[in-house]
Amino acid sequence: MxxxxxxxxxxxxxxxxxxxxxxxxxxxxxxxxxxxxxxxxxxxxxxxxxxxxxxxxxxxxxxxxxxxxxxxxxxxxxxxxxxxxxxxxxxxxxxxxxxxxxxxxxxxxxxxxxxxxxxxxxxxxxxxxxxxxxxxxxxxxxxxxxDRGMIWRLIAQTVIIYVLVLGAVYWIGRRIARPLAELGSAAHAFTPADPGPPVAESGPEDVRSLIAAFNALRLRVVAMLDEKDRMLGAIGHDLRTPLAALRVRIESVEDEADRAKMADTIDEMNRMLEDILSLARIGRGSEPAVETELTALVDVVVEDFRDLGADVRFEPEGRIVRRVRSAAMKRAVRNLIENAVKYAGAAEVTVTQEADAVRIAVEDRGPGIPPDKLAHVFDAFTRLETSRNRDTGGIGLGLALARAIAAEAGGALALANRAGGGLSAVITLP
Incomplete structure (x- = not known):
């Protein structure tokens, strides 16, 4: 200005x-x-x-x-x-x-x-x-x-005008820009888990009104998310109780095959409930972010799959530390490996340190994903029936949950089809 x-x-x-x-x-x-x-x-x-x-x-x-x-x-x-x-x-x-x-x-x-x-x-x-x-x-x-005298008078007049007008403009601009800059910083830094203090109301009347509206909106958003968490907790409790009762009752079923199918159904419902609650609580988790050795974290997840007999290959390449929520990051890596094992029978996992980022890659040689569907598989409850049918299990929340966890850590999850067949899922952390 x-x-x-x-x-x-x-x-x-x-x-x-x-x-x-x-x-x-x-x-x-x-x-x-x-x-x-x-x-x-x-x-x-x-x-x-x-x-x-x-x-x-x-x-x-x-x-x-x-x-x-x-x-x-x-x-x-x-x-x-x-x-x-x-x-x-x-x-x-x-x-x-x-x-x-x-x-x-x-x-x-x-x-x-x-x-x-x-x-x-x-x-x-x-x-x-x-x-x-x-x-x-x-x-x-x-x-x-x-007339040199007139020239010097005009120059002096110009200097006076510049000092008065630009001084007033600068003062007004600073008075408007400073609270707007603070408001912008507060809006960018706002997270439901840590809403922070309210923004100080300063500046002209319309700017103070805008800041007051933002402070009120911030409180309403936090209140709505708190209410959602309470509702999800109640839903989880109310659903887990009858599921536990069903598991006890199926023990009285004499047919072994029917009892196994019922138990599998109850387990699937429990996993579905856990995925839904985890996805809904992203950004509101109680787990703090801590310095985590990513190579060791991935190795623990890989060993869990190996204990179950899955073909998962991973060769640690050194110590790489990042500040993340370790339980959530384990969940994201587990979901990616589980998808690879389900649809390709094996997975190759690598953790590499690059110039400005860390890459956690999970690759397979399965059917891959059609290029026109790559952007849609991250939508919740989206499943590709042509290659990933219900017989393999899952409700379409694994990739959505993994991407949300990566984004919460300041990174991103990207999918790409591999040359020669297969899929590459890469979590990039700054």
């Missing part, structure tokens, strides 16, 4: 400079030209009637035109002289007007104080008119140049 105002002031003052200098120059020239023309017309008339007094220092009689042919002619002055003779009802004689440069002390007649001030630029106006053959009447006067 201050820069735009400064540019606008500069343009306005430049135009003002040009107009004032041009107007001042025109006014000074008119003040010199008018009296000089009047003196010349009067002098020519007097010379024709009987001669000019010798003591008149501003008017001289010469036998030839004193203005050289290469001098700078002033057509507007010559036209003014012609108009003067016409208005006086006299014939217009041959007239010449020009400007010549002179030294400060070489003017052809003594100057009064006003004329000496005008002559600072060192120019002289000469007007010559032929009153009779061989008789030229010459009028001389100082010719005004650039």
């Amino acid at each position: 201050a820069l735009l105002v400064a540019i606008a002031l500069f343009v306005a003052q430049a135009i003002n400079f040009a107009l004032l200098l041009q107007g001042g120059r025109s006014l000074r020239q008119a003040q010199i030209t008018g009296p000089s023309v009047a003196r010349l017309v009067s002098a020519v008339e007097r010379d024709r009637e009987g001669g000019i007094a010798a003591r008149n220092r501003a008017i001289r009689l010469m036998s030839a035109n004193p203005i050289p042919s290469n001098a700078e002619r002033l057509g507007e002055v010559e036209a003014a002289v012609a108009r003067g003779f016409v208005e006086a009802g006299r014939p217009v004689p041959p007239t010449f007007a020009a400007i010549r440069q002179v030294e400060r002390g070489s003017f052809d007649r003594p100057l009064d104080r006003h004329e000496r001030r005008i002559l600072r630029a060192g120019s002289q106006l000469l007007i010559a008119a032929e009153s009779a053959p061989g008789r030229w009447v010459v009028v001389s006067a100082p010719w005004p140049g650039m």
